[in-house]
Amino acid sequence: MSRAGVGAGAGIGTGVGVGKPERIARILEQEIRSGRLAHGDQLQSESALVRRFAVSRSTVRKSLGHLAERGLITTSVGIGSFVTFDGRIVADEAGWTKALRKAGANALTRTLRLEIVEDGDLATRLGLEAREFVALDRARTDAGDGHAISIERSRIPMMPEIENLPMRGLRDGSLHSTLREAGLVPDHGEEWIDVVALEAEDAEAMACPPGTMFLRMRRVIRTADDRVMEHITSLLNPTHFALHRNF
Template identity: 65%
Template sequence: MARRATQLTPGTGKPEQIATVLEHEIRSGVLGFGDRLQSENELVQRFSVSRNTVRKGLEELSSRGLITTRVGIGSFVTFDGMPVDDAVGWSRALANAGANAETRTLRLEVIEDAELAAKLGVDNPAFIAVDRVRTNANDGHAISIERSRLPLSPELEDVPLRGLREGSLHQTLRGAGLVPDHGEEWVDIEMLSAADAAILDCAPGTPFLRTRRLTRAADGRPIEFVTSLLNPAHFALHLEF
C-alpha cells in the first residue's frame, strides 16, 4: 500500500526513527499480522534515506520482535549447479564454484559511448572498457566473455595505464572506494556472432546465456555495467520463490 513521504527529525538516529514509525503502524493496526512491509526501494523513497539506513531500521524493528524476514523471490547464476557469489569478485566466485578458469584480457582502454551514458544517466560519455575471456585451463573450452564498462572518474583515471589491481576488477573498484550496494540484472539468450565465436573457439550462432548487470553505489551512482556471454554447458539461472 502506498504511503506518503515521511519526514525524519534531527536529533534521533534515522534508523531508530524509521523503526519507530513502522512500529506505530504495526501497533495501531495500519499493518496487520502477516502483512508485508513496503519494499526497501519504497522505504528509501518514503523516508528519503539510503538503502543502508533502511536496512538498519528494519534490523532495529526486528530486534524489537515486531517483524521477521524470510527469503523472497530471488535469482542467481550457477556454475555446474553451484551458486556463483560474485560479491567476492567474478574470478574468485568462479573458483569457489569449482571452475578451473584461465582469464585473458582482451581490452583495457578508455572509450566513448554516448548511448550507454544516456542509459545510465551520466553526463560524461567516457568509460573504461575492460573486456576479458575465460576458458577452461585444462582443455581450453569456452567459459565466458565479459565486457565491463566503468564510468570514467578521478578514482579510476589511471587504471588504463597501470592495469587492474592484482589483475582483479573487483579489487580495483574497492581500492578506489567504489563499493557496489545494489543494482539490477537482465538475462536472455544470444547467438554468438562470428567475432565472439572466433574468440571462444565456438561455431557462429551457438546459443550463450547473456547477462547484463548494472551495479550502483549506495548513493545511486553507477559503478559498472557489464555484459557477459556465459557458456550454457556450465551456467544456468536459478530462481527461488
C-alpha cells in the first residue's frame, strides 16, 4: 500500500444506510486528505485495521478496495518473501519440521522445554489480558556432524484447547499437528527478520561460541477470527538460511 493509517481504536460510527466497508473507507479517506497520512506512507496491515475497527478481515479488504477505486491508495501485487534452507524455499504450511525435511535438512530435533509459563511483557505486546502461555523450545542440529541449524521458541496463549499440552506432549512430535487437532488453524500473521548475536544460553544449546551471528525470525500467527494462536522466535544459522524476496 502507498498510504498508511495511524492511530488506533477509532470508531466507525453508525452512518444510516452506509455499510461498514464504506464507513471505514471514509475514515481512512479523511485521514489521507487531511494530511495526517503523507504521500508514500505505508498503510497499516490488514490485521492492525481489523483490530482498530473491530471488524472482519473481509470488511477491511472491501474498504481498501473502495480507497483503491478512488485512487487514494495503490497496492503492490506479487511481492512475497520466503525463508530458504540451502537455497530451497521452506514451505512451512505443514509445520517447520516437515518443511525443513522437504527442503533437504537432515535435522535432529531436541525439546528443550515444554511447560506453562507467565510472560507479562509478551502478553502486553500481543494485546492479551492473560499472561500464561504454553512454552515450547526446540533446538535442531545436523544429524550428521551435529552443527547448529536452529532454535525455535514457541509461545501459545493459554486456552482450554491446549491446557493439557505439557502433560500430553506433541502429537507425532509436531506442534502444527497438535494445534490443528485442537481446532487451531493458522490463517494469517506477521513476520520480522533481523540479525542477532547468540547469547550464552542459546550458544550453549547450539554448541556455538557466544556472539555467533544468527538470523532471528519473529512471527505472530493468528486464526481466521484474528485470535493470536502462536508467537515464535526462531534463531536460524545463516550458513543454511536466507531470506528470498520476489518483487
